[in-house]
Amino acid sequence: MTTKRIVREKTINKKKIRVNVVHRYRSDKLSRLEYFESLRNQKEQITKKISNNKLFSWREYSGLPRTIYCTNILFVGQTGTGKSSTLNHLLNDDYMATSDYESCTKTVNSSEVYIGKECYISFCDMPGIGENQEADKHYLELYSRMTEKSDVIVYLLSADKRDYAIDLKEFRSLKRRYSKKIFIGLNGIDKIEPISRVAEWTGPTEAQQINIERKVEDIRKLFRVKKDDIIPFSAICDYKLEDIARKITDTLLINMQSGIVKKIHF
Numbered sequence: 342m343t344t345k346r347i348v349r350e351k352t353i354n355k356k357k358i359r360v361n362v363v364h365r366y367r368s369d370k371l372s373r374l375e376y377f378e379s380l381r382n383q384k385e386q387i388t389k390k391i392s393n394n395k396l397f398s399w400r401e402y403s404g405l406p407r408t409i410y411c412t413n414i415l416f417v418g419q420t421g422t423g424k425s426s427t428l429n430h431l432l433n434d435d436y437m438a439t440s441d442y443e444s445c446t447k448t449v450n451s452s453e454v455y456i457g458k459e460c461y462i463s464f465c466d467m468p469g470i471g472e473n474q475e476a477d478k479h480y481l482e483l484y485s486r487m488t489e490k491s492d493v494i495v496y497l498l499s500a501d502k503r504d505y506a507i508d509l510k511e512f513r514s515l516k517r518r519y520s521k522k523i524f525i526g527l528n529g530i531d532k533i534e535p536i537s538r539v540a541e542w543t544g545p546t547e548a549q550q551i552n553i554e555r556k557v558e559d560i561r562k563l564f565r566v567k568k569d570d571i572i573p574f575s576a577i578c579d580y581k582l583e584d585i586a587r588k589i590t591d592t593l594l595i596n597m598q599s600g601i602v603k604k605i606h607f
């Protein structure tokens with residue numbers, strides 16, 4: 342696979358945002374994972390819909406104006422919820438830095454996946470909130486500007502947490518503005534009790550499954566969302582990531598059909 346890393350400045354509402362971008366030129370060799378097929382299988386449909394939307398010219402490579410069409414998928418949520426891990430596993434990559442002891446996504450990282458010759462999906466890994474107030478101020482402003490221009494927002498929650506106060510506040514504010522394009526990814530279901538410390542985790546035990554369902558029900562009530570808008574999965578164990586890919590595709594297509602997505606790029 343040919344990839345190219347660049348840093349690009351995007352101007353949103355007259356302010357510049359630095360975005361690290363990785364380009365992939367051969368999308369058909371992108372991933373061995375079957376679930377990604379769901380995006381590629383609908384390539385025609387997505388390409389057509391993206392093409393109907395706003396276009397912009399891009400002179401970065403050849404120096405000649407080129408028309409590129411793009412749609413944005415954002416991964417948001419608290420630090421450590423697995424945003425970067427989810428993207429790496431979803432795209433079969435290790436481009437996004439992850440860490441088990443510190444937050445390491447300080448700016449927007451974007452993986453641009455070409456689904457047509459001049460048409461791509463941009464998967465944006467956002468910095469995590471909830472680390473400290475000063476950083477949150479900056480990151481929430483970034484969220485606000487990026488979400489406006491996005492087509493799908495995946496809000497990640499950690500399945501093994503109990504206190505979702507910070508998430509509730511931010512999620513509600515996003516949901517109010519973008520109710521049709523946001524859903525919850527409940528990551529880390531391998532850590533739901535009772536955990537076996539011996540065996541390698543390949544899927545939930547019966548006892549874990551019961552607790553996962555309970556957790557989904559609690560989240561549904563707390564966040565006031567439909568059950569379908571909560572996708573339990575495990576990024577690290579590569580479990581049910583296909584559900585995330587499917588939900589992204591569905592959300593993308595629904596939004597494009599309903600005309601919510603008007604501006605496709607910034």
Ligand SMILES: Nc1nc2c(ncn2[C@@H]2O[C@H](COP(=O)(O)OP(=O)(O)O)[C@@H](O)[C@H]2O)c(=O)[nH]1
Nearest residue numbers: 421422423424425426439440441529575576577
């Ligand atoms: N057990 C488990 N750990 C995970 C899972 N997803 C991410 N992690 C771990 O959680 C830590 C934070 O992940 P990261 O992707 O950096 O989170 P981010 O800050 O949201 O980007 C890393 O140590 C990951 O290995 C998961 O599904 N299960």
Ligand SMILES: [Mg+2]
Nearest residue numbers: 424425445446
């Ligand atoms: Mg990260």
